[in-house]
Structures are given as C-alpha cells and as structure tokens.
Amino acid sequence: MNALYLVSIGSVPQETWEWVENAAADWFPLPIRRLPPLPIPPSAYDAKRRQYQSVEFMKMLAQHAPQDAERILGLTDVDLSIPMLSFLFGQAQLDGPVAVVSLFRLHQEFYGLPADDNLLRERTVKEMLHELGHTFGLTHCSDSKCAMSLATHVELVDSKSEEFCSRCGLHLVHRFAGNGEI
Amino acid sequence: MKKSWPILVVDDEDVMCESMAAWLREDGYRVDTASNGQRALELARATDYAICFVDLKMPGGMDGIETMMEIRRIRAEASVIIITAYATVDTAIQAMKEGAQEYIVKPCNPQEISMLVSRILKLKKLQSENAILRKKLTRQYRHHDIITKNPRMEEILALTKDIASLRSTVLIRGESGTGKELVARAIHYSGDRAEKPFIVMSCAALTETLLESELFGYEKGAFTGANSQSRGKFELADGGTIFLDEIGDISPKLQADLLRVLQERRFYRVGGTQEVTVDARVVAATNKDLLDEVKQGRFREDLYYRLNVIEIRLPALRDRREDIPLLAEHFVQRISTELGREIGGISGAAMKLLIAHDWPGNVRELENVIERSIVTCRNGMLDEVDFSWLQKTGAPQQSWEVPDVSLDELERRAIITALERRHGNVKEASIALGIDRSTLYDKLKRYEISH
Numbered sequence: 001m002n003a004l005y006l007v008s009i010g011s012v013p014q015e016t017w018e019w020v021e022n023a024a025a026d027w028f029p030l031p032i033r034r035l036p037p038l039p040i041p042p043s044a045y046d047a048k049r050r051q052y053q054s055v056e057f058m059k060m061l062a063q064h065a066p067q068d069a070e071r072i073l074g075l076t077d078v079d080l081s082i083p084m085l086s087f088l089f090g091q092a093q094l095d096g097p098v099a100v101v102s103l104f105r106l107h108q109e110f111y112g113l114p115a116d117d118n119l120l121r122e123r124t125v126k127e128m129l130h131e132l133g134h135t136f137g138l139t140h141c142s143d144s145k146c147a148m149s150l151a152t153h154v155e156l157v158d159s160k161s162e163e164f165c166s167r168c169g170l171h172l173v174h175r176f177a178g179n180g181e182i
Numbered sequence: 183m184k185k186s187w188p189i190l191v192v193d194d195e196d197v198m199c200e201s202m203a204a205w206l207r208e209d210g211y212r213v214d215t216a217s218n219g220q221r222a223l224e225l226a227r228a229t230d231y232a233i234c235f236v237d238l239k240m241p242g243g244m245d246g247i248e249t250m251m252e253i254r255r256i257r258a259e260a261s262v263i264i265i266t267a268y269a270t271v272d273t274a275i276q277a278m279k280e281g282a283q284e285y286i287v288k289p290c291n292p293q294e295i296s297m298l299v300s301r302i303l304k305l306k307k308l309q310s311e312n313a314i315l316r317k318k319l320t321r322q323y324r325h326h327d328i329i330t331k332n333p334r335m336e337e338i339l340a341l342t343k344d345i346a347s348l349r350s351t352v353l354i355r356g357e358s359g360t361g362k363e364l365v366a367r368a369i370h371y372s373g374d375r376a377e378k379p380f381i382v383m384s385c386a387a388l389t390e391t392l393l394e395s396e397l398f399g400y401e402k403g404a405f406t407g408a409n410s411q412s413r414g415k416f417e418l419a420d421g422g423t424i425f426l427d428e429i430g431d432i433s434p435k436l437q438a439d440l441l442r443v444l445q446e447r448r449f450y451r452v453g454g455t456q457e458v459t460v461d462a463r464v465v466a467a468t469n470k471d472l473l474d475e476v477k478q479g480r481f482r483e484d485l486y487y488r489l490n491v492i493e494i495r496l497p498a499l500r501d502r503r504e505d506i507p508l509l510a511e512h513f514v515q516r517i518s519t520e521l522g523r524e525i526g527g528i529s530g531a532a533m534k535l536l537i538a539h540d541w542p543g544n545v546r547e548l549e550n551v552i553e554r555s556i557v558t559c560r561n562g563m564l565d566e567v568d569f570s571w572l573q574k575t576g577a578p579q580q581s582w583e584v585p586d587v588s589l590d591e592l593e594r595r596a597i598i599t600a601l602e603r604r605h606g607n608v609k610e611a612s613i614a615l616g617i618d619r620s621t622l623y624d625k626l627k628r629y630e631i632s633h
Contacts, residue, residue, distance in 0.1 A: 049289070055197050082201035084265070086289040094207045139210035150209065152293035 002070035004028055004132075007035040009057055009076040012103060015117070016075060016124060023125040023162065027169075028132065029176050030070055038064060040078060054080040054091045054100055061098045071097050071135050073128065079104040089151065090127050092134035099131035105154060123154070125162045136175050138168050187232035187303050188212045192222040192249060193265070194240045202235065209296070219244030219252065226256045232306050233299065238266040238273055238285075247277050254281050259309075261302050316377060328364055329512050332502035333607060338365065338494055345492055346373030351444060353429075353489045354467040356496030359544030362467040363425060365494060369465060370423040378422030381462075383415045385436075386428035394436060395452045404453025414451065416443065419462035429489065430470035430481065441485045464489070499541040499548060501603065504613055506537050509545060513552040514564065525556055528564045535569050594629040597622070601631070 006020060021032055044056035057074055065072040080088045080102040089106070092099035106123040108116045129147040141148035144156075146165035151157040164172065189211050193199045199215035206213045214229065216222035218240060226234070234253055238246035250262045261283035266274040274285035284298060328339060345352065346369050354362045363382065370380045385393060395404070399414030415424055432440065443449045444464060448457045466489050475481035499506065510528055518525040528536070541547050555568040585592070596615065604610040612622040626632075 053197065053201075055201050081289060082205065083195065083198040084202045084288050084290065085205065085292050085295065087292070088205075091201075091204065092208065093204065134208050139208060150296060152291070152296055 001031060002068045003031040003033045003066075005033050005035050005066060005069045005072040007061070007064070007072065007074050008037045009060070009074045009100070010040040010078060011037070012075045012077050013120075015121075016103070019121045019125055020073075020075065020128050023128065024073075024132065027129060027164065027172065028071075028136075035064070035066070035072075038074070040076070046081070049081060051079045051081040051087070052076075054082055054088055054102075057100045058091065058093070058098050061100065065097060069097060071099065071132060073132060074098075074100040075103065075124075075128075076100065077103045089157065090131040092131040094134050094139065095137045096135060099135050101127045101131050106157070111154065119158070122162060123157050126151075126157055126160055129162065129164065133164065133168065133172070136172055138164075138171055141165055141168050143167070187306065188214065188229050189299075190214050190216065190222060190225055190229075190231040190234040192216045192219070192234065192240075192246075193237040194218060195237075198237065205292075206299070209299075211299075218242075219249035222249055223252050223256065226253050226260070230257060231260050233302055234260055234262045235265055236262055238264050238270050238277065247273070247280055250277060250282055251280060259306075261306070263298070263302075328361065328368060329508050330502065330505050331508065332497070332505050333610060334497050334604065335502060335505070338496065339368070341492075341494065342369045343372055345369065347375075348373075348492075349463055350491040351463070351489050352465045352492045352494060353472070354465065354494045354496065355472075356467070356469065357498050357542075357544055358469050359541075359546030360496040360498060361545055362469075362496060363427065365496065366423070366425040366465040366467065370425075370463075375422050375463060379419055380423050380425065381415045381419040382425045382427065384427040386431040390433040390436060393432065394439070397436075398439070398449050398451055399454075399458075400452035401454045404451070408453065411451070416449065416460050416462055417458060420460045421462070423463045423465055426464060426466045428468060429466040430468040430472055430475055434482070437482045437485050441482065441488060444485075444488045499544040501610075501614060503537055506541075506548065507533055509548055510536055510552060513549050514556065517549075517553050517556050521553075521556060523556055523559070524562055525559060526563045529566065531566045532564050532569055535566060535572065539572060590629075593625070594631065597625055597629065598631060 004024060006017070006024075017034065024032055038060060040052065041056045041060050044052040046053055057076065057080065061072050061074045080091065080100065082088060082091070087105060088102065090099065090101035101124070103120070103124060104110065106120055106127065108114060108119060126147050130151075133148050138148050140150040143149060143165040144159060145161045146168055147160055147163060148165070148168045149156070149160050151160065163169075189206055191199050191202045191206075191213060192215070193202070194217055196217065199217065203213040203215050214225050214231075216225055220243060222234070222236070225231075234250070236246045236250050236253070240246060240249070244252070246264055250264065253260055253262060262281070264274050264277040264282045264285040265288055266285055268287055271287060274282075274287075277285060283302060286295060286298065328335070330336060330339070342365060352366070352369060354365055356362050367380060370376065383397060388396060395412070395414065397414050397416055399412050399417055400408050402408055402411050439449065443460075447461060448459050450457060472481055472486050472490070476483045476486050510533065514525055514528060536548070543550070551569070551572060552564075555564050559568050585595075587595075597611070600611040600614050601608070604614065608619060608622060612619045615622065617625075
C-alpha cells in the first residue's frame with residue numbers, strides 16, 4: 001500500500017512530528033513514513049523579499065518522493081511566499097501528490113507574543129490537514145469551523161477546528177473507500 | 183457555483199502563473215494560464231472568463247494594457263485585474279481608465295485578493311441573474327404575446343415593430359382596457375432599448391406637485407420631507423423608455439415642463455439648479471380625444487404635436503369581436519393555471535354571450551370577467567350560467583337619437599359609418615355589422631356606396 005511521507009525541509013521543532021503524525025493517522029488511512037530531512041533549496045531564497053518561493057519547495061519534494069509515495073508533505077520553519085502573495089501558510093497541488101506547510105507564521109513569536117506550544121500544535125495540525133485535504137481533492141469550505149476553510153491570517157487559523165466538517169470528511173471517506181484508489 | 187466562473191492568469195513568468203493558478207484552484211476555481219498576450223487571446227476566444235488577471239509588464243509582444251483591451255474586445259463582460267509592481271502603479275491607474283476593473287500591487291495580502299475575487303464574482307452573479315430576468319421580461323412582452331387576428335391590430339403590431347428602434351415620440355390612443363401599456367411595452371422590448379429600463383408613470387392619479395417630483399425628481403430640502411435627493415422617473419428611464427399613461431390629464435404647468443423635456447431632453451429636478459440631461463424615449467397614452475382637448479384650450483397644441491409624432495389608435499374590443507374567443511380562451515388557460523383550477527374551456531353558448539357583449543372596459547374587462555367566472559365556476563367548464571351576471575351588470579348601452587328616416591336610409595348610414603370607422607376595410611365592417619362580406623357588397627351596390 002502506498003504511504004504518506006513526511007519530511008522536514010531545513011530544521012523543524014522535534015515535537016512537531018508527534019503532533020503531525022498523530023493527527024494525520026486520525027484522518028488518512030495510509031501508512032505514515034518519515035524521510036530524512038531535506039536541505040532548504042538555495043534557489044528558493046528571494047533576497048529582496050527575504051522569503052522563500054514555495055514553488056521551489058514543491059519541486060524539490062516532487063523530486064524526492066519515493067516510488068510508493070501516495071502523498072508527500074514537507075514541513076519547514078522558513079517564511080514561504082509566491083510572487084503574487086505576500087506570504088503563505090502552506091501550499092498544495094489540488095488533487096496532486098505534493099504539499100508543504102510553513103510554521104514560520106504559526107509561532108506566536110512572529111506576532112511579538114510569548115511562545116505558546118499548545119497554540120503552535122493546534123495551528124500546525126490545522127494547516128497540515130488543510131494542505132493534505134487539497135491533495136485529496138478538497139477545495140476551500142464555506143464552513144468556517146472546518147479545517148478546509150480558507151485562512152488568510154492567523155486569527156482565521158485559530159477560529160477553525162482541528163477537524164474536517166461532515167461534508168469534507170465524507171468526501172475523504174469516499175476517496176479512501178472501496179477499491180483503494182485514492 | 184464557483185466552477186462555473188473560469189479565471190485566466192496572464193504573466194510571462196511561469197512561476198507567477200502557476201503559483202497563482204494553484205492558489206486559486208485551491209479555492210475551487212477553474213484556472214487557465216497564458217505566458218503572453220497572444221496566447222491569452224486564443225484562450226479568451228474559447229472560454230468566457232469571468233476574471234482575467236493580467237500582468238502589466240510583459241516583455242516582447244503585447245503588454246498588459248494591450249492584452250486587456252483585446253480581451254475586453256472579445257469578452258466585454260470579463261473583469262480584468264491588472265497586476266503591477268510598486269514601480270508601475272501610475273501605469274496601472276492608466277489601465278483602470280482604459281477599462282480594468284481593478285489593479286493589485288504584487289505581492290499582495292492573500293485576504294485582499296480573496297475578497298477581491300469574491301466581490302467581483304458576487305457582482306457577476308447579480309449581473310447574470312439580472313440578464314436572465316430581463317430576458318424573461320422581454321419574452322413576456324414580445325409581439326406575438328398580443329393576441330389578435332384582427333387586421334387592424336395586425337397592422338398596429340407591424341407598425342410597432344417598424345418604429346421600435348426609432349427615438350420618435352409615440353402617442354397611443356384607445357379606450358381604457360384596450361392594451362395601451364402592452365403596446366408600449368412591445369415597442370420598448372422589441373427595439374434596441376430593450377436592455378434598458380421601461381418606466382411606467384400614470385399621470386392621472388397624482389396632484390400636480392406630486393406628479394412633478396415623481397417625474398423630475400427633487401433635491402434635498404426642495405420641500406418639507408425631501409430629506410435626500412431623489413431621482414425622478416425620467417432619470418430612471420435614461421437610455422430606455424418612459425410610458426406616460428393618461429397624458430391628457432396633466433396640468434398646464436406640467437404640460438409646459440414636459441414640452442421642454444421633449445424639445446431639449448433636459449430638465450431641472452424640483453428645487454434643483456443644475457440641469458439633468460436624459461435620453462428617454464417617450465411613449466404617451468390617453469383615452470381622451472386630445473385634439474378636442476386642444477380645441478377646448480385644455481391641452482397645449484405644441485405639446486400635442488410633439489407627442490403625436492407617431493400615432494397609434496387601438497380599436498375597442500367591440501370593434502374586433504373576432505378576437506374575443508381567442509382572448510377568452512387565452513385568459514381561461516392563463517388564469518386557471520394561476521389559480522390552480524382545472525377549467526376545460528368555454529361552452530359554445532357562453533362564448534356567444536361573450537361575443538355579443540359590448541365590453542365598455544375592453545380587454546381588461548374581459549380578463550376580469552373570465553377571472554370571476556373561473557372563481558365561481560362549479561363544473562370545470564365555463565357555461566352560460568357562469569356569465570349570467572354579465573348582462574345584468576354590464577354598462578348601459580350608449581343611448582343615441584334615432585334619426586327620423588326610413589329603414590333603408592338607416593341601414594345605408596350604418597354601413598357608411600361602419601366602413602368609415604374601419605378605414606374602408608370591408609371584412610372588418612361586415613363583421614361589425616354582423617353580416618357576411620358578400621351581403622355587404624350587395625348592400626354597397628344597392629345603396630350605391632363607393633368605399
């Protein structure tokens with residue numbers, strides 16, 4: 001059976017793995033495997049914006065995906081963006097194998113506030129579910145509590161739950177049910 | 183819903199195109215990308231994009247503004263959003279003047295762009311709903327919805343088609359209930375103003391001052407209670423048609439005001455000092471003999487001639503009796519459906535009754551009579567008994583002095599009058615006289631009447 005691969009790009013806090021693996025196992029009935037960390041691709045750095053182009057991260061993940069990778073999710077602690085947008089919490093290929101989540105703007109410290117591990121865990125899980133949801137064909141959900149609702153700033157991340165709504169959850173069930181084709 | 187609104191992203195940088203497209207796809211949109219203006223146009227020819235994001239600066243070939251203008255030539259409805267960097271904001275403002283819906287400076291906040299897209303699509307949705315409703319209205323008032331096989335009415339319908347796209351003022355004359363507004367709508371909805379508003383104003387019911395502010399609008403503070411500026415019916419009808427019903431009833435002051443609007447297409451709002459210019463076609467209607475009103479000094483002669491550029495005289499229902507069965511059946515069908523009652527039709531005896539009735543209230547009266555009979559009908563078929571009240575409550579026959587002449591002379595005069603009323607149309611005159619055409623010809627010969 002193909003697996004969901006998780007990989008860090010650069011270094012990420014050690015405890016992140018536990019959070020992500022547990023939550024992913026709750027929603028996606030796939031073997032979960034971890035790959036050795038990947039370096040931050042030098043071509044991704046945009047010196048003018050002091051940010052990293054997420055497209056380069058996605059490309060690298062696609063190159064490093066093992067043969068049996070059903071999906072591959074990269075986690076990074078640097079600030080991601082695309083040319084059009086000032087930042088991204090994460091990015092995914094809709095109905096495709098690759099997704100990436102940045103923890104950079106999920107830390108309370110980014111907003112000048114004291115660190116809060118519990119909040120960081122919640123936010124990381126929500127964004128992980130959100131981006132993987134896209135890779136399984138889910139688009140943004142109008143239910144603001146659903147993990148698939150669009151969050152364009154961190155308050156919106158906080159206002160959603162660590163769950164899919166029943167409609168999005170049902171979509172995933174259909175994807176995973178039956179002949180094993182995802 | 184989102185899937186029905188395709189989006190195009192045009193940028194010479196692949197990264198820009200693809201990352202933007204990926205972001206929008208996550209939101210559920212169908213997104214295409216083009217790396218240059220030419221490619222964008224090819225795509226725009228094939229797909230009706232709701233939104234096109236176009237980068238202002240594209241080296242070689244067409245730049246963003248050219249691309250935008252070409253896209254808008256192919257897809258006038260498409261909203262173009264110009265993408266620009268800080269250095270080129272001035273040019274982006276220029277792009278807005280050339281018809282861009284919006285410009286965004288990259289990189290921009292995700293929230294900003296997500297709100298921009300949903301705002302534009304909300305507007306698109308309203309526009310398309312509006313277009314559907316307009317189409318519905320137009321269908322409702324197409325010419326063949328006026329039901330007739332009367333030659334005089336058919337001539338009128340042909341005339342309304344001919345004049346539909348002109349700007350000339352039309353005066354519709356006819357007794358009340360003959361369908362003056364229906365004809366006015368047919369003129370509006372079959373001409374090139376059909377997409378613009380059709381505004382109805384009945385001039386009879388209101389006092390002079392109220393009618394004045396209804397027609398021309400008013401400025402804030404023009405009178406007690408004028409708490410804010412209000413646009414009048416003329417302004418609302420800009421680009422479209424204003425239908426002024428019962429025009430014969432307006433006061434001398436308003437006659438003067440109206441004359442000025444017709445002559446100069448400009449007016450002042452009540453209490454206003456600034457002139458308002460409008461392009462509204464005027465269709466007026468009256469059940470009075472305006473020329474007679476002119477002779478009596480109650481209606482301005484100059485206004486009469488301004489209004490009467492094209493005149494349509496609608497015949498009374500009693501002068502087109504052959505339409506009564508058609509109209510009656512039509513009303514039965516429509517009203518029974520509306521009221522949810524199953525009515526099989528009208529019996530032969532009942533129809534005879536309807537044909538013989540004089541209908542002083544014309545088609546509107548017929549409609550009301552049918553509605554009442556459907557409401558009270560008990561056996562699924564409209565019969566004589568369902569219309570028995572009609573004769574009793576019908577308007578009294580017009581009284582006339584019987585001239586002291588021979589029966590032959592009376593018949594001769596009746597034939598002449600019938601022919602005159604129908605502009606010499608023998609077929610119509612014979613129907614009105616209740617004799618067939620050959621009998622009428624015999625009588626014409628006998629009385630030596632040339633028609």
